[in-house]
Amino acid sequence: GAGVSQSPSNKVTEKGKDVELRCDPISGHTALYWYRQRLGQGLEFLIYFQGNSAPDKSGLPSDRFSAERTGESVSTLTIQRTQQEDSAVYLCASSSRISSYNEQFFGPGTRLTVL
Amino acid sequence: AQSVTQPDIHITVSEGASLELRCNYSYGATPYLFWYVQSPGQGLQLLLKYFSGDTLVQGIKGFEAEFKRSQSSFNLRKPSVHWSDAAEYFCAVGPGSGGYQKVTFGTGTKLQVIP
Numbered sequence: 001g002a003g004v005s006q007s008p009s010n011k012v013t014e015k016g017k018d019v020e021l022r023c024d025p026i027s028g029h030t031a032l033y034w035y036r037q038r039l040g041q042g043l044e045f046l047i048y049f050q051g052n053s054a055p056d057k058s059g060l061p062s063d064r065f066s067a068e069r070t071g072e073s074v075s076t077l078t079i080q081r082t083q084q085e086d087s088a089v090y091l092c093a094s095s096s097r098i099s100s101y102n103e104q105f106f107g108p109g110t111r112l113t114v115l
Numbered sequence: 116a117q118s119v120t121q122p123d124i125h126i127t128v129s130e131g132a133s134l135e136l137r138c139n140y141s142y143g144a145t146p147y148l149f150w151y152v153q154s155p156g157q158g159l160q161l162l163l164k165y166f167s168g169d170t171l172v173q174g175i176k177g178f179e180a181e182f183k184r185s186q187s188s189f190n191l192r193k194p195s196v197h198w199s200d201a202a203e204y205f206c207a208v209g210p211g212s213g214g215y216q217k218v219t220f221g222t223g224t225k226l227q228v229i230p
Contacts, residue, residue: 004158035220042121042205042222043159056217091158103149104218106158 002026004107006092012113013082021077021110025094032075033104034067035091043091049075082114117142119208119221127227128196136191136224138180138206147209148189149218150180154202162204165189176200201228 005024013019025032034046045059049069060066064082069075079086089111093104118141128134140146147166151159163174170182180191189206203225209218 043220045217045219048217093159103161103164104159106151106160108156108158 004092004094004105006090006107006110008110009108010111010113012115014115015084016081018078018080019082019112021079021090021112023075023077023092023094023107025073025075025092026096026105028072029094029096029105030072031095032069033093033095034075034077035093036061037089037091037109039088046077046090079112082112084114087112087114117146117208117210117219119206119219121204121206121221121224123224124222125225125227127229130198130228130230131195134191134193134196134200134226136204136206136226138189138191138221139187140189140206140208141187142208142210144210145184147218148180148182149207149209150174150178150189150191151205151207151220152176152202153205153223159205162191196226196228198228198230201226 007022030051032049035043036046037043047060047067048056064080067077089109091109092107095104120139122137149164150162152162153159162178163172163180165172165182173179178193180189182189203223205223206221207218
């Protein structure tokens with residue numbers, strides 16, 4: 001497994017339901033990011049994890065959004081009581097170091113559609 | 116706070132023609148700068164990056180970019196565009212110092228290549 005993987009690739013849900021999106025970073029990458037990309041828009045930062053440090057949650061748009069990461073492995077982004085405006089592609093990225101520039105390696109994304 | 120502006124939302128060029136995509140950033144010190152490409156249905160791939168040294172950087176797929184501090188710009192160029200270059204291009208800026216690297220992305224420029 002060379003790259004960042006995300007699952008599911010597509011998720012269709014009904015308004016009000018909860019969804020969980022998964023990200024598997026590149027092995028050994030200590031940093032993990034979640035972004036949201038709405039149709040026709042740029043990447044919107046959501047949350048950042050670095051090792052065992054407290055995550056930077058400053059980009060989470062509401063308390064319906066939360067994310068967890070166990071150590072330096074898998075991360076899960078949870079959206080509770082989904083709304084139609086949550087429809088977007090959710091991208092995960094990982095990087096290997098923070099002491100210098102950090103090239104982020106992106107997964108293919110999860111396309112979320114809220115009906 | 117750092118920010119990135121990509122003034123062109125959509126650009127159309129003929130195959131074989133030259134290309135320049137504009138990127139202007141705002142940051143109080145020397146930034147780290149990146150260009151990513153997102154092909155349809157794909158994740159983002161790093162094209163090139165600048166963090167010090169020569170202000171003209173070479174990337175993959177024949178792309179280059181020039182860092183101009185006086186203009187706060189980091190424009191992406193390619194001398195001869197191929198049909199496979201049709202994609203969306205994102206410029207990004209990060210703090211040019213150690214520690215946590217929160218990268219800010221522009222809204223993207225969609226490139227269309229016509230025969």
